[in-house]
Each structure stands twice: as structure tokens, then as C-alpha cells.
């Protein structure tokens with residue numbers, strides 16, 4: 001068992017955050033932009049426990065397979081529809097000792113407007129807008145997001161290929177590491 005760190009919110013609290021900010025977006029309390037060249041995102045809250053982001057996704061904008069550096073998270077789709085491809089299987093390696101490859105498979109999950117998803121600190125997924133209409137979502141991470149790892153799936157195994165310090169949630173992957 002991994003106890004919840006002292007500076008972490010529970011998954012329920014994270015979902016409360018994204019639902020609350022999603023309600024604010026629905027009421028028009030946040031300006032939303034969309035940028036087909038570079039996915040638009042803005043941080044709407046940050047403290048020691050949690051950071052909360054608004055993201056818009058134009059057609060075909062998405063991430064690559066990634067984790068959140070040990071942060072747990074939640075996201076609520078406010079508008080449009082997102083397709084989440086989630087790793088189902090062994091947990092992502094979180095330490096060098098545990099970098100051994102884990103078997104599993106990818107599962108596509110359609111996330112409709114109004115839907116909220118939560119995930120723990122070892123969750124690995126890819127999020128994409130495969131629709132023509134712009135999608136808008138609210139994301140929260142606890143502890144606040146600072147690190148992401150990117151993965152390939154090779155022969156049914158999850159293989160870490162890159163890491164990045166980031167304050168850009170659902171970021172595109174950095175250039176492939178040499179090693």
C-alpha cells in the first residue's frame with residue numbers, strides 16, 4: 001500500500017476541483033481559446049496541494065502515452081468529447097529499480113462532456129480529440145504536476161522512452177532520449 005502523501009488530495013477532492021471549475025466554465029467565468037497550432041492551456045489555480053488547468057483541444061490535438069510523475073489527477077470534459085487511451089496492466093515503473101517492462105494492453109475510453117475521470121499516481125494514458133469540434137476540459141493534479149514520463153508499447157510491454165520536467169499538463173512528448 002502507498003499511503004496518500006501529506007500534500008496530496010484524494011481522488012474525490014481532485015474530482016471536486018475539476019467539476020467545480022467545469023461549472024465555472026459553463027457559467028462563462030473563464031475565457032476559453034482554441035489554437036490549432038499549439039494546444040491552448042492555462043493554469044487557473046495552484047497551491048501546495050493541487051494545480052488546476054483549463055485545456056482546449058482542436059481536431060486531432062492530443063498527447064502521447066504518458067504518466068504524471070507520481071501525481072494523481074482528475075479531469076472533467078466540459079465541451080466536446082475526448083478519447084482517452086489508457087494503459088491497463090502492470091503499473092508504470094516509478095523508480096529506476098522498477099523500470100522493468102510491464103505487460104498489459106491499451107484500452108480506448110470515450111469521455112463525453114460532463115464526464116469526470118480520476119487516476120492514481122502511476123496511471124499511464126494518452127488523451128486526444130478525434131472529433132472535428134473543439135473539446136474543452138479541466139484537469140487537476142496532486143501533488144502539483146512537475147514531471148512527466150513518456151512511453152512506448154513494445155510487444156505488449158510498457159517501455160519508458162523519455163522524461164520531462166513540465167508545468168504543461170498533457171504536454172507533447174520531448175524529443176526521444178538517446179539512451
Ligand SMILES: [Fe+2]
Pocket residue numbers: 066067068125127170
Ligand atoms: Fe495526462
